[in-house]
Amino acid sequence: MIPVLPDRSLPLSRRQLLRRSMLGLSGLMLSGGLSSCGWRLGNVQNRGIIQSAANEMFIYTWAQYVDQELLKAFQTTSGIRAVTELFDSNEAMLAALQAGKGATFSIIYPSEYIIPEMRDKKLILPLDQSRLAGLTNLLPHLRQSPNDPGNRYGIPFSWGTTGLVYNSEKFPEAITDWDDLWKYKERLKRRMTLLNDPREVLGAALKSMGYSYNEKNPDLVKKAGEKLLTLKPYLANFTTDAWRDQIVAGDLWVAMGYSSDAGPLLQQNPKLKYIVPQSGSSRWVDLMVIPTTAPNVEGAYQWINFVMQPDVAAATAKRLAVTTPNLAAIELLPADVQHDPVAYPPPEILDRCEAMAFLDRSTAEVYDQAWLKVTSS
Amino acid sequence: MPSAKSKDKDRTPAWLVRWLEPLVLLFPAGVWLVLLLVLPTLIIFELSFVPGIRPGDLVIPSGLGNYLRIFEPLTLLVIGRSLLFAIGTTVFCLLLGFPVAYWLGVIAPKRWQNLLLLAFVLPLWTSSLLRSYAWISILRPTGVLNSLLASVGLPSLDLLNQMPAVLIGMTYSLLPYMVLILYASLEKLDRRLLEAAADLGATPAQTFWWVTVPQVLPGLAASSLLVFINALGDFVNPELLGGPSSMTAARLIYNKFLGATPDWGMGSAMSTMLIVMVTLSIALLIKYGDRRATDL
Structure with a gap:
């Protein structure tokens, strides 16, 4: 008996084709996602796909931190041609990394508060301390950060505070605290900006009410969000970058910003002043880390050691107006820079600043919700 | 058996040709579309659950929670704002673009048409980001606009970081699309009908409303929809020009994926919703546009 088989030569009808492709799709979804174990979104593994030449290296960093001069000097001493790519927020950097982009980079410059997350997701390598030179030159308090005790994962490159820049001509009575923004809100209407960053802005509101920058009590975080909503009609914007040109030009009178951004602006426009609010603020550190997928680990260690050399660190700090954490480099800087209260704040100012702490996911969710309310309404 | 074999041999080429032809022609673009459009869209759809x-998290679809969150008042407000921006931009583009397209397509001398059209499309050759930054320097309190106003003794305008700035930026970005499509539609206008209308005693206004507009209605619908869809997805202009109260659906989606408050599930649900809304409006256009075209 010959079994009656359907005639294979007939083309599929549209409906059959549709049904088969639907089956194929659902099969894909099943094997991919609906099974009990599921797949992992943005699972970064070292598959060894990217093999860079030993004399080449990619660096993922903030705009201000690396310039051509530094890259050239590094190439002369090490023979490695380094190329930079820029990010403008830690979150965007993390997302790019997890989307697989990290595989090209051998050095990344994240902020300290995001180190625990990168560590827990195994995105960065623990550093071999024996291959690093000059660690003892680092500021002692930066060696003992709760986010990365003993610099196991990252080596500090720059640090600073978060505060307020204001135009002393438009505002002769000094701005001294966060609450001044609320006090003078009518006069400052649409002439002030806050950072576009949930932790910094909610933290500032929390500080103004006498709580911690890293408050974990959901009710207090919500209260901070409500306090910010009362200021919102008077704000020109939430922005991390755009305020800089506008405050120099005189379009803005007060802006929340980082000390590293404020320093150069104060030189451009002497009427501008930078203060760390009385009730306290945050201090931040940006570090150099080596991603798990780094194609050129050897070059990465060479880079860190090169950047940490006191003369290189001092020259970089002067040229790029960043605050170096390298004590030996600070000693090489001109006296007026060493005593610049914006770049190198005295201990009494630093003491009222908190380092941003890593938040567990449910607390982070509370901050996200409060921020959504502030920015979306 | 031998006969069956030879039969197979005879039939294979025809079978192959029937499959090979579309396969060869569609394969390159098909692979492109499947890998870079269909698959990512399916992944977004899956993540939305x-x-x-x-x-770094495990993908375990577990319900409609993300979709329910879209109906929270705050998210609805954001979506409403997006629709308002998009509708506003469409209306302004239509008001500004129709006269231009009419002049280009109907009145302007033929030999100038291409050059004028090119001049109108030229801004599209620069980056949209750059054009938004240009608007910042024009609209800011001490910017170009206010310097001009001050020099002729007029009071200054405070437009930046507010809704008017967003509408100005988006209208400026999307106006060329509106003009191009309307021009294509107006150029084909049957002028004999206009003459006939005039002959039969219609006023110019009546002619315009009852003769010109119905002829270009499919073009009007297509250009308005294109502008509307692009405005709905624009996050550059609201982000740069809109100030503190300019959160739109597109910006929120961006924030959910790459911003400081990552939640790819919610972002995917909102993306899916936008995709559905846009698909529906395109489907409506195809249906509506076709019927109009056959009516004429």
């Missing part, structure tokens, strides 16, 4: 997912 995972509450609060971030990179």
Whole structure:
């Protein structure tokens, strides 16, 4: 008996084709996602796909931190041609990394508060301390950060505070605290900006009410969000970058910003002043880390050691107006820079600043919700 | 058996040709579309069923939570604002673009048409980001506009970081699309009908409303929809020009994926919703546009 088989030569009808492709799709979804174990979104593994030449290296960093001069000097001493790519927020950097982009980079410059997350997701390598030179030159308090005790994962490159820049001509009575923004809100209407960053802005509101920058009590975080909503009609914007040109030009009178951004602006426009609010603020550190997928680990260690050399660190700090954490480099800087209260704040100012702490996911969710309310309404 | 074999041999080429032809022609673009459009869209669709997912988490679809969150008042407000911006931009583009397209397509001398059209499309050759930054320097309190106003003794305008700035930026970005499509539609206008209308005693206004507009209605619908869809997805202009109260659906989606408050599940649900809304309006256009075209 010959079994009656359907005639294979007939083309599929549209409906059959549709049904088969639907089956194929659902099969894909099943094997991919609906099974009990599921797949992992943005699972970064070292598959060894990217093999860079030993004399080449990619660096993922903030705009201000690396310039051509530094890259050239590094190439002369090490023979490695380094190329930079820029990010403008830690979150965007993390997302790019997890989307697989990290595989090209051998050095990344994240902020300290995001180190625990990168560590827990195994995105960065623990550093071999024996291959690093000059660690003892680092500021002692930066060696003992709760986010990365003993610099196991990252080596500090720059640090600073978060505060307020204001135009002393438009505002002769000094701005001294966060609450001044609320006090003078009518006069400052649409002439002030806050950072576009949930932790910094909610933290500032929390500080103004006498709580911690890293408050974990959901009710207090919500209260901070409500306090910010009362200021919102008077704000020109939430922005991390755009305020800089506008405050120099005189379009803005007060802006929340980082000390590293404020320093150069104060030189451009002497009427501008930078203060760390009385009730306290945050201090931040940006570090150099080596991603798990780094194609050129050897070059990465060479880079860190090169950047940490006191003369290189001092020259970089002067040229790029960043605050170096390298004590030996600070000693090489001109006296007026060493005593610049914006770049190198005295201990009494630093003491009222908190380092941003890593938040567990449910607390982070509370901050996200409060921020959504502030920015979306 | 031998006969069956030879039969197979005879039939294979025809079978192959029937399959090979579309396969060869469609394969390159098909692979492109499947890998870079269909698959990512399916992944977004799957992620929309995972509450609060971030990179590094397991993807375990578990319900409609993300979609329910779209109906929270705050999210609805954001979506409403997006629609308002998009509708506003469409209306302004239509008001500004129709006279231009009419002049270009109907009145302007033929030999100038291409050059004028080119001049109108020229801004599209620069980056949209750059054009938004240009608007910042024009609209800011001490910017170009206010310097001009001050020099002729007029009071200054405070437009930047507010809704008017967003509408100005988006209208400026999308106006060329409106003009191009309307021009294509107006150029084909049957002028004999206009003459006939005039002959039969219609006023110019009546002619315009009852003769010109119905002829270009499919073009009007297509250009308005294109502008509307692009305005709905624009996040550059609201982000740069809109100030503190300019959160739109597109910006929120961006924030959910790459911003400081990552939640790829919610972002995917909102993306899916936008895709559905846009698909529906295109489907409506195809249906509506076709019927109009056959009516004429």
